[in-house]
Every structure is written in C-alpha cells, then in structure tokens.
Amino acid sequence: MVNLTINGIAVSVEEGKTILEAAEKLHIKIPTLCYHKDLCVAGNCRVCVVEQVGNNKLVASCAMPVSEGMEINTNTLKVRNCRKHIIELLLTEHNEECTKCYRNGHCELQELSAEYQITNQDFIDLVPDKNYTVDRISPALEKDDSKCIRCQRCVRTCAEIQSVGAIAVAHKGSEMKISTVFDRALDEVVCTNCGQCIVHCPTGALTEKSYVEKVWDAIADPDTHVVVQTAPAVRIGLGEELGLGAGTRVTGKMVSALRRLGFDSVLDTDFTADLTIMEEGTELLTRLKRALVEDDPDVALPMATSCSPGWVKYIEHKYPEYLPNLSTCKSPQQMFGALAKTYYAKNIGVEPQNIISVSIMPCTAKKYEANRPEMKDSGYKDVDYVLTTRELAVMIRQAGIEFEKLSDENYDSIMGTGSGAGIIFGATGGVMEAALRTAYEIITGREVPFENLEILPVRGLEGVKEASIKIEGTVADWNFLEGVELKCAITNGLENAHRLMDDIKNGERFYHFVEIMACPGGCLGGGGQPYPVDDEVRMKRMEAIYAEDCELPIRKSHENPEIVQIYKDFLEEPLSHKSHKLLHTSYVK
Ligand code: HC1
Numbered sequence: 001m002v003n004l005t006i007n008g009i010a011v012s013v014e015e016g017k018t019i020l021e022a023a024e025k026l027h028i029k030i031p032t033l034c035y036h037k038d039l040c041v042a043g044n045c046r047v048c049v050v051e052q053v054g055n056n057k058l059v060a061s062c063a064m065p066v067s068e069g070m071e072i073n074t075n076t077l078k079v080r081n082c083r084k085h086i087i088e089l090l091l092t093e094h095n096e097e098c099t100k101c102y103r104n105g106h107c108e109l110q111e112l113s114a115e116y117q118i119t120n121q122d123f124i125d126l127v128p129d130k131n132y133t134v135d136r137i138s139p140a141l142e143k144d145d146s147k148c149i150r151c152q153r154c155v156r157t158c159a160e161i162q163s164v165g166a167i168a169v170a171h172k173g174s175e176m177k178i179s180t181v182f183d184r185a186l187d188e189v190v191c192t193n194c195g196q197c198i199v200h201c202p203t204g205a206l207t208e209k210s211y212v213e214k215v216w217d218a219i220a221d222p223d224t225h226v227v228v229q230t231a232p233a234v235r236i237g238l239g240e241e242l243g244l245g246a247g248t249r250v251t252g253k254m255v256s257a258l259r260r261l262g263f264d265s266v267l268d269t270d271f272t273a274d275l276t277i278m279e280e281g282t283e284l285l286t287r288l289k290r291a292l293v294e295d296d297p298d299v300a301l302p303m304a305t306s307c308s309p310g311w312v313k314y315i316e317h318k319y320p321e322y323l324p325n326l327s328t329c330k331s332p333q334q335m336f337g338a339l340a341k342t343y344y345a346k347n348i349g350v351e352p353q354n355i356i357s358v359s360i361m362p363c364t365a366k367k368y369e370a371n372r373p374e375m376k377d378s379g380y381k382d383v384d385y386v387l388t389t390r391e392l393a394v395m396i397r398q399a400g401i402e403f404e405k406l407s408d409e410n411y412d413s414i415m416g417t418g419s420g421a422g423i424i425f426g427a428t429g430g431v432m433e434a435a436l437r438t439a440y441e442i443i444t445g446r447e448v449p450f451e452n453l454e455i456l457p458v459r460g461l462e463g464v465k466e467a468s469i470k471i472e473g474t475v476a477d478w479n480f481l482e483g484v485e486l487k488c489a490i491t492n493g494l495e496n497a498h499r500l501m502d503d504i505k506n507g508e509r510f511y512h513f514v515e516i517m518a519c520p521g522g523c524l525g526g527g528g529q530p531y532p533v534d535d536e537v538r539m540k541r542m543e544a545i546y547a548e549d550c551e552l553p554i555r556k557s558h559e560n561p562e563i564v565q566i567y568k569d570f571l572e573e574p575l576s577h578k579s580h581k582l583l584h585t586s587y588v589k
Helices: 019-025 077-092 108-115 153-161 196-200 212-220 232-236 251-261 269-292 309-318 320-325 332-348 365-370 389-398 420-426 430-444 476-481 494-505 535-551 561-571 577-583
Strands: 002-006 009-013 049-052 057-060 071-073 141-144 168-170 177-179 206-208 225-230 265-268 355-361 385-388 464-470 485-492 513-517
Touching: 002 019, 009 019, 019 071, 049 077, 057 077, 077 108, 153 168, 153 196, 153 494, 196 206, 212 225, 212 355, 212 385, 212 389, 225 251, 225 269, 225 332, 232 251, 232 269, 232 389, 232 420, 232 535, 251 265, 251 389, 265 269, 265 332, 269 332, 269 420, 269 430, 269 476, 269 561, 269 577, 309 320, 309 365, 309 494, 320 494, 332 355, 332 365, 332 561, 332 577, 355 365, 355 389, 365 385, 385 389, 420 430, 420 535, 430 464, 430 476, 430 485, 430 513, 464 494, 485 494, 494 513, 561 577
Parallel strands: 002 071, 225 265, 225 355, 355 385, 485 513
Antiparallel strands: 002 009, 049 057, 049 071, 141 206, 168 177, 464 485
16 A cells, blocks of 8 residues: 555555545545546646645646655645646637537536636637537537547547547647548548447537437427337436436336426337347347258357447448348337337327337437438338437426426336336346346246346446356257357447457357447446446446336236237237338348
C-alpha cells in the first residue's frame, strides 16, 4: 500500500492507483472531462489538476500515480484558477447555444461552467463564426463538431471498447478534430450505430437522432393507431433517467406513462423475445441435425444470435464470411414490427396502413435497424420510429407527468405478455439462458428443476463466458443429441466479440451457439440508456433485470400463453412458411 495525504487527510491505496482514485476513496470530488472509468487514461484536458506540495507543481490527477509520502491539495487558489481558465479556454471554441442543445441539462461542460461560475469571458473567442460541420445523415446518430471539446472519449470508446475505429483524431493543434475516414458521414463508414460514443461523450457533440416530434405528431393524428413496444432493458433504465437510482424497476409506471402520453396500444417486446427463443431455438436444433445426422458440410456453426443490430453491422463489416452463421431470426424489435402490422392489426380490426409502430429501445442501433431495407415484410415499414430510453423520458417530462406518483398498470393484450426468459434478453447472457430453459424441456421432455432455472455461469459482465452442457435423457425426435456436449459462448462489447470471432476463425475455439451483444453488459448498457454509466451502474441494472425475472409468474418462453396462442392462430409452428416470411431475414455481403 502507498500512504499519502490529500488536503491534509491521510489515505492508503494500492500501488499504481492514481491521485484521482485516492481522492475518490476520501470522497473528495475532483472534476474530470477526458477521464472515464471505462477507458484508458488520456490526461489531455487537464481539468483534474491538483497541487503537489513541495514542488508546487500542478499535476493531472487522473494520470499521476500516487507515491509514498505524497502531499496533495485539491482546492487551492492556484488549482481553482487553473481549472477555471481551462474551462474558459474550452468555452472559447465551444458552441455556446446551450439552451438549444440536445444535451442541455445533461452536459458535463455545462455542469463545470456552472460549478466554476463562468459568467464572463477573459479569452478571445477562437472561432467566432462557429462554422462547423454537423453530420445528420445517419438515421441513428448525429455528430456536431461545434460542441466537441476534443477529449477523445468517443475515439477511445470506439477503439477500445468496440474495436470499430470509425472515428479518430485528425489534424493537429487548433485544427485538430474528431473525424472519420476522409471526413465522411458516420453513415458512410464502419460505424455500427451502437451509440457507445454517445454515452461516453461529455457534451452534445454526439447524440442520437431524435424522433420525439414525429411520435408526438403520430399520437396527435386521429386517423392513426399508434402501437408502442418497450424493450426489456428500458424498464430498468427509464427510472434512472427520471432521477430514480440506477437499477430502479419501473415497468408498471412506464406502462401507465405510455398510456397517458396517448399511445393507443401499449405492448411488450418481451413477447417477441419469447418468440425469438421459439424460432431461434428451432433453427439451432435444425442446424445441429443437419450437422450431426445428415453430415451436411454446408451447415454454418456456431450459430450466432442476430438480435443486436450493432453486432449485425459489425459482422457485415469485419467478418462478412461469417454472415451465414447469423441466425436468420430478425431481432425481437423487428419481429414485433412485422406482427404489429399483420397479426395485431387483424386482431384489433385496424388497417395496417393506419398503424404507426413505435419502439422504445435502450439502443441507438435499433434506429438504424428499423430503417434497413430488409425490414418491410409486413408490406409496410415494420417499425416506423425508434425512441431511446432517454427520448421517452423527454416525452414524459414534456407531458408534465409526475412519474414517481403513477400507479402500476399492465400491458395491453395480445403481444403484451412476456416471460422472465424474455426480460433477461436485456442482460448479456440472457438470450443464452432463455434458450437453454426452453431447449432443455423440448429435448428431454422434462421440466427444468426450479433450482436450475437460473443458469449462473452465463451471467455477469465478464468479456467472454463459456458454457458446456452434456445432453442426456433425450426424447424421440431429439435422440441424435444424446450424449452431445453442447458448447456455447457469450460475449458483450464488440472488442470482446472481435477476440471471440478471431479465436473461432483461427480454429482455437469451437462452439455450437454463440450469443453476441454489441454493448457492454448487453442492452442494459446500450447507447440509448441514461448517462453516466460504468460497471457499477451496469451491475445495478443487471440485478434489476434478474429480480424482475424472479418475480414473473412465467419464466420460460414456451410457456407464455400468448406465444402458444400466436402459433395456434397465426404462425402454425416455428419456422413455418408464415414465420419465415415475417420473422426471418438474411444479410448478404
Ligand atoms: Fe435488446 Fe432485444 S434484448 S436487442 O438488447 O433481443 O435494444 O432491451 O429490445 O430487439 O427483446 C435492445 C433490450 C431488445 C431486441 C429484445
């Protein structure tokens, strides 16, 4: 341990820790901008300076490791003046139209300006014409260089967490900017639309494309029936965005708020998460049969999940030769959209052209996914508008709804019932766990023992998790699986996906089934969820998801009565002609 004092208070921390981490232990807050717990240290903004006693030096506390006997002051006149000047200098090149900024009220630079009472400007405005580029081409993301403080959190996120590298630093000195290859629009480069750059950006330089006004217009139109679906992870993120603690579960209040906002049908993506288990599970068993019984050399294994659109875009760019390995299942969002304008429309007696289908997602890539040309199998655009968890919170605030005071309400029916297996889709490992709960019962004809419902090895934030299950006691149709050791892997975050895919490609690992989610922690850590985020927040959200699963009366997808009903009334059976037409797709190089 290393002993030091901060503001005269003694503290001991492990060797290698920084001054910032030591101060955190003493509950002394040092302001930061370029620093983020998820990322490697850059030390480029210097707003975290502190004074080292003895040499009177100002040092960047996020980058400076502690040393024995060190004496640090975090709140001297010199420190405060230096931080204030840094903030003022940042503001000289920053778009100051804060009242018109998308991140107004959620901006770290704005917070620091308020904290340091920056009320006048001592420095010359370096960019008086504010003639910056704003990239609004993507259906998912927007990039406004006039709000960038060049902290490079986005660049490190895109490279370190996501291994994508769509954005990088270009030019030097005052010309320096965050750019793409040949300064192209985000929509024209390898960006996966995951939105991790947004949740790591301290200002409004990177934001989601908002469809709030479009949705208000649809709600106000008396000729449209507006159907809304809510993703598994929204119910554990919305409360946090509205000022409740991380991991607060607000499912019933969210349903109630959606009705008050004016949505005509309030339905649940968990329903189509359950449907995905039926379709994807059957697809996996079909592939296994082709491989093990028919010895078909063309069958693509491992089969990979396809519900995370950031991951789908990543595999298209980086591993196109593995596209046949993707499950042909559309994501639950898109399955829902296709059914909203067919099955649901027919059931409620509304013409599909009069339905506007809205989804609330923790994810920005879902906006891109809804706009893919493949996603029109209902004969219309399957999902019209995608809002993030944050955008839903905006609508709730605009409508003057006192969220905390709402009472709990239930989703409408049909397509409003989800099982516990459906909700755990929102956490990394959840699709695998949900699939295993159902597959076990189908293959063995026996009920999963209650104590085995929770499959702990597939849970948690670890980069790559593995599970190997020996199949025993199969029933008739599935005897070809007797004694087979089913090998599965789960990963979250595209850097981890990259490592896993390279190992598969190099023949170092073999699996039958892999679950890959683009964002750290899975959808609960998606690019449309509240900021700020780190592993502590992700863990709280994860615990909330598993707690919700525990309390649901139905915890297996195949036991969801609305799933049983849709196969009876409409789809007939998994992988039927109708389900192929509406629920499946394929991606080509
Ligand atoms: Fe997800 Fe999914 S779990 S991808 O993270 O399969 O976004 O929550 O809605 O579609 O169900 C997201 C979450 C979500 C889909 C489901």
